[in-house]
Amino acid sequence: MTAGLREQKKDATRRALHAAALQLVADRGLDGVTVDDIAAQADVSPRTFFNYFPTKDDAVVGLDPRHSGRLAEAVRARPGAETPVQAVRAVLLDQAREMARDPQLWPLRLQVVDAHPVLAARLSAVFGDAERALTAVLAERTGTRADADALPGLLAAVQGAVMRTALHRWLASGFTADLPALVDEGFDLVTAGFPATPA
Amino acid sequence: MTAGLREQKKDATRRALHAAALQLVADRGLDGVTVDDIAAQADVSPRTFFNYFPTKDDAVVGLDPRHSGRLAEAVRARPGAETPVQAVRAVLLDQAREMARDPQLWPLRLQVVDAHPVLAARLSAVFGDAERALTAVLAERTGTRADADALPGLLAAVQGAVMRTALHRWLASGFTADLPALVDEGFDLVTAGFPATPA
DNA sequence: CACCGAAGTTGCAGGATCTGCAAGTTCCGC
DNA sequence: GCGGAACTTGCAGATCCTGCAACTTCGGTG
Structure with a gap:
């Protein structure tokens, strides 16, 4: 039922990115946070960030299409x-x-x-x-x-x-x-x- | 009543930028148009563009705050x-x-x-x-x-x-x-x- | 009408966002 | 195991947007 390990990891990464984005922006404000910061916090490369969200803003809001x-x-x-x-x-x-x-x-x-x-x-x-x-x-x-x-x-x-x-x-x-x-x-x-x- | 020449020019420039943005995007799509294109079409420098609109998107929508x-x-x-x-x-x-x-x-x-x-x-x-x-x-x-x-x-x-x-x-x-x-x-x-x- | 301060324009340098491309690495099914 | 698909990553590069400092233009004042 639950999809493979791959799916789980993707979901986890997505949640991690959103959580990191939300928390960082809450702390430092939107302009005080870069995509690199968020990616680092979630332990992925900056490039990977954009595999999950098309935009920094979208990561902060964090709602799937x-x-x-x-x-x-x-x-x-x-x-x-x-x-x-x-x-x-x-x-x-x-x-x-x-x-x-x-x-x-x-x-x-x-x-x-x-x-x-x-x-x-x-x-x-x-x-x-x-x-x-x-x-x-x-x-x-x-x-x-x-x-x-x-x-x-x-x-x-x-x-x-x-x-x-x-x-x-x-x-x-x-x-x-x-x-x-x-x-x-x-x-x-x-x-x-x-x-x-x-x- | 009508403000000085300065105000008039500003309004004209603003309208020119909005019109240029709208028309260009209608023709080529949002990604096919750069700020430089819009500025050129309205006969101002790219830097000046940002004196009127904080964002390319805002110029296209073109509604004052x-x-x-x-x-x-x-x-x-x-x-x-x-x-x-x-x-x-x-x-x-x-x-x-x-x-x-x-x-x-x-x-x-x-x-x-x-x-x-x-x-x-x-x-x-x-x-x-x-x-x-x-x-x-x-x-x-x-x-x-x-x-x-x-x-x-x-x-x-x-x-x-x-x-x-x-x-x-x-x-x-x-x-x-x-x-x-x-x-x-x-x-x-x-x-x-x-x-x-x-x- | 000459001058001065305010307002507006411009170029430049630079950080950040986001995209394609071409590797590498990891997972899934057979 | 093993081959292909999926995912990650780095790099180059275009674009967006901002601060700063000069320059130009306008509006009022004596």
Whole structure:
């Protein structure tokens, strides 16, 4: 089942590079760290670094392109009886719980990303990929064409907005808030159509 | 009113650089164009290029950082009687009309950006800045703290989602669709809370 | 109108990023 | 074992981007 030794090593190296990049940048700032530093920390040659990540920035963010497909696949796997919003909401809650599990990884990532606009852009690109894949799956589910119906693309984009907002508020709370709860709150507001003033 | 000759020249140079970057990249692709090419096309030295844009990518996207504040300012200027959603919707419609006015600039921009994920990330960063500024203004309007109330941040993010989706659908239509109408459609869906299936 | 400070342009040197290429080394299946 | 595939590595080189120091141009002032 688990792939050969080769695969394991690759995964390990990838994680080592990401961990090194994240930690070093957290300590010294993005400009205080070179690719050579990261490679040295992970015990590979500088040239090998680029076999794993096309860019220093990508190593810091550290999210596979294959990660982009996970969201869409998870939504596809939801029971067909659910409405698109219900399906997306359920999946996002799962992901939020997953992210909150490791008390180090995502908090550190978010702090670092927040401190460097360039990295925020990179992270947005990853989200964008995920949203594009999700759009296709939602179009399947609703049986419409993605270019005729606005719903798939819009829901995919709004889902990203909810998640980004939740992550930002999580960060702002010093990671004391409950991430899934923040996601829930976001979906409540959205599905209520942004009530004027519930005052 | 209009600033001195100096300001005019700066604006002209900036526009020339952006236009050159956009056109060259549209023709040859992002990797087929160097900063030297762009500078030459705009009749300035390569070194001067970096007095205007911190990055080649930024020159291609060509949006000021000061552009980021315009959205927020426009919302601040809306009558206080409007709900946040109404105010944001009105401003976004204005911007959509503005973007659709020049039949060349935004279409070319969007095509180029769509063809190069790196540029999409850059554009996302600009949107992100605008959203952050908007969050602050919305928090003012609702009289809440942006970190206690989810609405300002979420509405700012969702607004971005609506606009991005509209732009994407505009692009997909080959720019035959009506951009303001696409924005309207997006807001209708959002304020309806994503109705299950209006079938 | 002559002059001075501020603002803008330019060239140069240099560090860092990233890519192709051509070895070497390690793993997997037969 | 052994042959091919996969991975690592070094090297050369193009490009990006930055600091610095000169030079040129603009805008105001007496």
